[in-house]
Amino acid sequence: MSQAWWRGAAIYQVYLRSFADGNGDGVGDLAGLRGRLPYLKDLGVDAIWLNPWYPSPMADGGYDVADYRGIEPVFGTLEEAERFIADAHELGIKVIIDVVPNHSSTESAWFKEALTAPETRERFWFRDEPNDWQSIFGGPAWTQVADGQWYLHLFAPEQPDFNWDSPEVHADFENVLRFWFERGVDGFRVDSAALLFKDAERWEDLDPVHDVYRRWREIADEYGDRILIGEVWLPDQERFARYLRPDELHTAFNFDFLSCPWEPAELRRVIELTLATHTPIGAPPTWVLSNHDVTRPVTRYGRADTTFAHGGALHGTPSDPELGTRRARAAALLAMALPGCVYVYQGEELGLPEVEDLPDAARQDPMYARSGGANRGRDGCRVPLPWSGESAPFGFGGHPTWLPQPADWAPMTAKAQTGDPGSMLSLYRTALRLRHELLGDGTLTWLPMGPRVLAFTRDSGLTCVTNLGPDPVPLPPGEILLASGPLTGDRILQDTTAWLI
Ligand code: NOJ
Numbered sequence: 001m002s003q004a005w006w007r008g009a010a011i012y013q014v015y016l017r018s019f020a021d022g023n024g025d026g027v028g029d030l031a032g033l034r035g036r037l038p039y040l041k042d043l044g045v046d047a048i049w050l051n052p053w054y055p056s057p058m059a060d061g062g063y064d065v066a067d068y069r070g071i072e073p074v075f076g077t078l079e080e081a082e083r084f085i086a087d088a089h090e091l092g093i094k095v096i097i098d099v100v101p102n103h104s105s106t107e108s109a110w111f112k113e114a115l116t117a118p119e120t121r122e123r124f125w126f127r128d129e130p131n132d133w134q135s136i137f138g139g140p141a142w143t144q145v146a147d148g149q150w151y152l153h154l155f156a157p158e159q160p161d162f163n164w165d166s167p168e169v170h171a172d173f174e175n176v177l178r179f180w181f182e183r184g185v186d187g188f189r190v191d192s193a194a195l196l197f198k199d200a201e202r203w204e205d206l207d208p209v210h211d212v213y214r215r216w217r218e219i220a221d222e223y224g225d226r227i228l229i230g231e232v233w234l235p236d237q238e239r240f241a242r243y244l245r246p247d248e249l250h251t252a253f254n255f256d257f258l259s260c261p262w263e264p265a266e267l268r269r270v271i272e273l274t275l276a277t278h279t280p281i282g283a284p285p286t287w288v289l290s291n292h293d294v295t296r297p298v299t300r301y302g303r304a305d306t307t308f309a310h311g312g313a314l315h316g317t318p319s320d321p322e323l324g325t326r327r328a329r330a331a332a333l334l335a336m337a338l339p340g341c342v343y344v345y346q347g348e349e350l351g352l353p354e355v356e357d358l359p360d361a362a363r364q365d366p367m368y369a370r371s372g373g374a375n376r377g378r379d380g381c382r383v384p385l386p387w388s389g390e391s392a393p394f395g396f397g398g399h400p401t402w403l404p405q406p407a408d409w410a411p412m413t414a415k416a417q418t419g420d421p422g423s424m425l426s427l428y429r430t431a432l433r434l435r436h437e438l439l440g441d442g443t444l445t446w447l448p449m450g451p452r453v454l455a456f457t458r459d460s461g462l463t464c465v466t467n468l469g470p471d472p473v474p475l476p477p478g479e480i481l482l483a484s485g486p487l488t489g490d491r492i493l494q495d496t497t498a499w500l501i
Helices: 030-035 037-043 078-090 109-116 118-123 167-182 209-222 237-242 255-259 264-281 321-337 366-370 424-438
Strands: 010-014 047-050 094-099 142-144 150-152 187-190 227-230 286-288 341-345 444-446 453-458 463-467 480-483 496-500
Touching (some): 010 424, 030 078, 078 094, 094 167, 109 118, 237 264, 321 496, 424 480
Parallel strands (some): 010 047
Antiparallel strands (some): 444 453, 453 463
């Protein structure tokens, strides 16, 4: 039986602002992305997910959407977006875009109307008195307007929350989905998917949210093979799984895996829990190592504490780049071998580190300013990609780039890594090609190889072995297809993954 494409896809996340700059203004755009589509084709990805591309004042990197039916002029035009979708499809690459239903922008037509015509405030959360809720970015979650009322914003003040008790909000988002489905997009990544509804006590995971996704699923199904991916950060797996019931979202990001320390028992626990959560409801698991909100894996895995937690608590703690890179390579092969979908965040395939020494004046993430600098924010994983050349902007486009690139990135460029069999880029290219043939959706069977080794066989017969312990371990019999690091004879060293068949 042929499987739906999204059940085993490799999905590449494009942070448009930092991917490639086609018009020389130092900011990534659609022209730049279109020019680099052959790179993504060569890399071997099945789909691209783009962060918000809508008109936006960029108070939160585009997650403050002023118009859900347009394209931010800095990125291009609607016509260009349509051409991009067609180009990607021509290459056999699907296109997923972000939709941001929890909040809007203070620059949106609806919010501006709410300020001048209070009878339209029902679309947002206006109250005469604020409660004690704090914004996820720091500071109070309420801001007062000129006539004395307060509006709720779970994120920055520039991002007023919608009121999902308003039928108008439902109708408008249903139209937005249709607008983009009709332009050919293959799916939506649903931002802050568990937050939409609030009551007097709670702002997360209220039951009516599931009715919204049931309706959205019906709409997606009307268009055929289109998908909805949830950004659902919920520690309770049972609550999480409710979003993936067969008539709701198709899939959701695995943040437990992303946050998991590089530690064998924990990794195994998270993998088993993930499979146990997804299998009974028939949803494909996903394996995510990074995105535009979290510390780059090379830096995280090079620290003594390899966990990820929001809040930037580990920012600037010492990290060994060699160790971090070795582990990031092993983690990539582990993630790609597991059953389900895998996500690759741009620059992960180049082994880029977190840029931790950005000048404070360059930082743009509202988390930084709203925490009074205590949280260094997420700019360090959003630095424009290095494509080629010896100095900034490293083939990205115009100079200066919107966030400065480190001066020593010449060896990290895609060009420098191309053709080098030992590079991170070569590892990702080979692994994605093999994954296409031998991995993706399905099941796994664990092989007992001791407490420090994660080893399993997949339906195709491919065996994946990751050694996290200090002692070299004999590999099971088979031909070695790929390894993340050197092997000694038939033994696999610490922090290495091998694929055999
Ligand atoms: C999650 C997005 O990934 C993040 O970048 C954004 O700041 C928040 N949602 C608010 O939209």
